[in-house]
Amino acid sequence: MTALLQTPLFCLLAGYLLGSIPSGYLAGRWLKGVDIRSLGSGSTGATNVLRQFGKGPALVVFLVDVLKGTAAVLLAKLLLQPLGITPESDWWVVATGLAALAGHIWPVWLGWRGGKAVATGLGMLLGLTWPVGLACFGVFMAVISLSRIVSLSSVIAALSLPLLMLGSFASSGTGLRPAYLALALLTMVMVLWRHRSNIERLLAGTEPRIGQKKA
Numbered sequence: 001m002t003a004l005l006q007t008p009l010f011c012l013l014a015g016y017l018l019g020s021i022p023s024g025y026l027a028g029r030w031l032k033g034v035d036i037r038s039l040g041s042g043s044t045g046a047t048n049v050l051r052q053f054g055k056g057p058a059l060v061v062f063l064v065d066v067l068k069g070t071a072a073v074l075l076a077k078l079l080l081q082p083l084g085i086t087p088e089s090d091w092w093v094v095a096t097g098l099a100a101l102a103g104h105i106w107p108v109w110l111g112w113r114g115g116k117a118v119a120t121g122l123g124m125l126l127g128l129t130w131p132v133g134l135a136c137f138g139v140f141m142a143v144i145s146l147s148r149i150v151s152l153s154s155v156i157a158a159l160s161l162p163l164l165m166l167g168s169f170a171s172s173g174t175g176l177r178p179a180y181l182a183l184a185l186l187t188m189v190m191v192l193w194r195h196r197s198n199i200e201r202l203l204a205g206t207e208p209r210i211g212q213k214k215a
Helices: 008-019 023-032 046-053 055-080 087-105 118-128 130-147 150-172 178-194 196-204
Strands: none
Touching: 008 055, 008 087, 023 046, 023 055, 046 055, 055 087, 055 118, 087 118, 087 178, 118 130, 118 150, 118 178, 130 150, 150 178, 150 196, 178 196
């Protein structure tokens, strides 16, 4: 393995490029020949794909976006932690996951206009610590089953993430991993910031539910 492939900077670049794969944009181009960013919410994520093109394309986009986050983290673990976990390698693995989120939100191929990084964030969590990822997804599914509002489910799942991460430290007995807790807090902030317009509509009672076209 070359020295380049062992460097943290390579992992950051690879994470960003994986995250920036424009799955929702490509779905719009391939299915209808349109730029999905000109439709609905303007996001390239699976929710907007669902509203514009249906369940099948949305599921594919969701799975690809999840895999982007998981692949970025697993690649970083493979290259940076071959001999075991250290505090320094933990920070670089986390930074690679955040680079994947940044790539999804600000893809270089699309003029820095992408999605809201919920699915990619889930994939990142599954790669880092799958019990927390599954628990966060469980929170998302519980809220969406009751509310039928994707944005509300995403916001509540994001808010629960730091608590779930702290709970995982306590239950596993491995002790606090500062990099993972920092990741949980930063991910929460990023998701909330990307959903700020949705939060305004939620407060106003105008946020659309699944199956309802956005006004």
